[in-house]
Amino acid sequence: MFRFSQVVLIGLAALLTGCDRDFAELKFGSSVVSDKVDYSNGSWIKAVYLQEIESILTAAGADPDLVKIHHDKDDYRGQTILLSTPMFGGITTGQKTAIKTALDTIIAGRSNRLNVRFTPHLQALDSEIADTENESYREAIASLEAEYNTQLTLDDVAIGIAYNLSDTYMAALQGNRESSGEALCTVSMTLSPLLPFSDIKVLQKDGHVTGFALVKAMNRGFISYDIPADIHVDYPLLQTRLDNKEALISTELTNSDQSPLNRLTIKTLEIQVGPIKEVKHQLGKMNNMSIFALKDTCRTMAAEKLGRPFTYSMGESFDRLESVRFL
Numbered sequence: 001m002f003r004f005s006q007v008v009l010i011g012l013a014a015l016l017t018g019c020d021r022d023f024a025e026l027k028f029g030s031s032v033v034s035d036k037v038d039y040s041n042g043s044w045i046k047a048v049y050l051q052e053i054e055s056i057l058t059a060a061g062a063d064p065d066l067v068k069i070h071h072d073k074d075d076y077r078g079q080t081i082l083l084s085t086p087m088f089g090g091i092t093t094g095q096k097t098a099i100k101t102a103l104d105t106i107i108a109g110r111s112n113r114l115n116v117r118f119t120p121h122l123q124a125l126d127s128e129i130a131d132t133e134n135e136s137y138r139e140a141i142a143s144l145e146a147e148y149n150t151q152l153t154l155d156d157v158a159i160g161i162a163y164n165l166s167d168t169y170m171a172a173l174q175g176n177r178e179s180s181g182e183a184l185c186t187v188s189m190t191l192s193p194l195l196p197f198s199d200i201k202v203l204q205k206d207g208h209v210t211g212f213a214l215v216k217a218m219n220r221g222f223i224s225y226d227i228p229a230d231i232h233v234d235y236p237l238l239q240t241r242l243d244n245k246e247a248l249i250s251t252e253l254t255n256s257d258q259s260p261l262n263r264l265t266i267k268t269l270e271i272q273v274g275p276i277k278e279v280k281h282q283l284g285k286m287n288n289m290s291i292f293a294l295k296d297t298c299r300t301m302a303a304e305k306l307g308r309p310f311t312y313s314m315g316e317s318f319d320r321l322e323s324v325r326f327l
Contacts, residue, residue, distance in 0.1 A: 020068050020084040022327050023096060026053075026103065029313060029320040033071050033078035045071055045081060052318040053081070060098035062091040096326070103324045110312045110322070114152040116249075117232040118195070118214060120144050140216050140225060148196075148214075152189040154313060157298040158270060159291055160184040160253045161279065178280040185273040185298035186253055187310065195266040199251045201226060202272075209245040217264055237307035247306060248272040273302050 032049045043050055054064045066089070072080035083099075085091055122144060162182045199215035203226070213226040231249055233239050241247035254268050276297055279286065286294075303315025311319035 019087045021087055022082045022084045024083040024099070024103075025072070025325045025327060026081040026083070026321060027323045027325075028079045028081070029322050030316065031078040032081055043069065045069060046316065048316050049081065049318060053083070056099055056102045057091075057095075059102065060091075060095045062095040062099065066090050100324065100326055103321065106318065106321050107324065109308065109319070112234070112309060114154075114189075114309050115234050116150055116152055118148040118150075119146070119230045119232070120148075120214060121228040121230070122146065140218060141227075144216075144227065150191045150193055150195055152191060152269075154310070155188040155190055155268070157295050157302060157314075158186045158188045158253060159276075159286075159294045159298060160186055161286070162275075178282055180278055180280060183276040183279045183294050184253075185276050185294075185301050186270040187273060187298075187302050187306075188254065188268060188270050190268050191266060196264065197227075197266055198224060198263045199255060200249055200266065200269055202248050202250050202252065203228065209248065212249060235308050241306060247274075271302075271306070273298065273305055276301070 028049070032046055033044050034046045037044050038047070041050075050069060053069050057064045057067055066085060068082075068084040070082055070084070071078060072082050122141075160183070162184055195214070197214040198217035201213045201215055202209055203211045203213050212229055212231055214229050216225045216227055218224065231242055233242065238247065242249065249269060249271055251266060251269050252272075253270050255263070276294055279290070279294070299314040300316070303311045303317065308319065311317045313320075
């Protein structure tokens with residue numbers, strides 16, 4: 001009888017020791033599961049997600065070794081991470097609260113708007129007004145406000161193809177249907193409210209970008225004026241990219257196939273991220289599979305180069321966290 005009791009107690013202790021209980025469910029906007037297991041830790045979860053969770057646990061005062069971080073095998077998309085602790089022991093209620101606060105803060109950032117402020121260089125325009133006799137120009141400048149504010153909503157990435165028509169003609173003369181060009185990564189954004197201008201132009205001098213201009217259309221678009229302006233956004237990294245001309249805001253691609261006539265407002269714009277690679281095309285056209293692959297690369301580029309808020313919906317980072325449920 002004594003020996004039987006020992007066996008039961010030992011078995012029960014082993015059962016309780018090996019029993020974990022899920023306490024949190026994290027859902028992401030992209031797959032968190034790697035193609036192969038990391039043999040250094042036995043985890044299938046991608047390192048970028050695993051490391052961030054471990055950092056959050058440590059910051060909350062919890063021992064990462066007491067929390068099992070694993071993916072939900074019932075989620076066929078591989079977008080769910082489960083956090084588990086032993087049935088007895090594990091982490092404290094206070095530590096769980098700190099973990100939840102950290103995760104909720106990341107999710108809350110997803111609702112922040114991308115506010116943009118355009119500030120025309122009004123003082124620089126004063127001298128031009130004095131020198132011109134064009135009454136319509138005087139009226140256009142006089143009607144300008146000190147600043148224009150709008151919010152940008154992400155549509156998706158868009159791929160532009162930069163190419164030289166002469167290269168296309170030369171390729172055709174040689175019997176080639178395709179010619180070479182450079183694929184460009186841009187992010188398409190919708191504005192609300194609309195801006196009372198026809199375009200946003202990138203200003204250049206001697207092949208170098210010098211700034212931005214709002215284009216004011218007159219006479220239904222037959223005449224237009226460039227109004228230099230500063231651009232300010234709420235996100236520090238994106239602002240730095242714009243200040244250094246490493247990212248550009250324009251309507252060059254958005255309005256490339258539209259006539260400026262009667263276009264008096266800006267509804268959409270693009271953020272130019274940069275070149276992707278040289279590609280083969282037919283007058284700027286490519287097959288759907290090639291465009292799909294370029295867009296995938298572009299999303300990663302946009303997230304890495306521009307940071308938030310683009311990391312909330314593009315690329316591989318913990319910002320892809322969409323919801324948290326504590327069980």
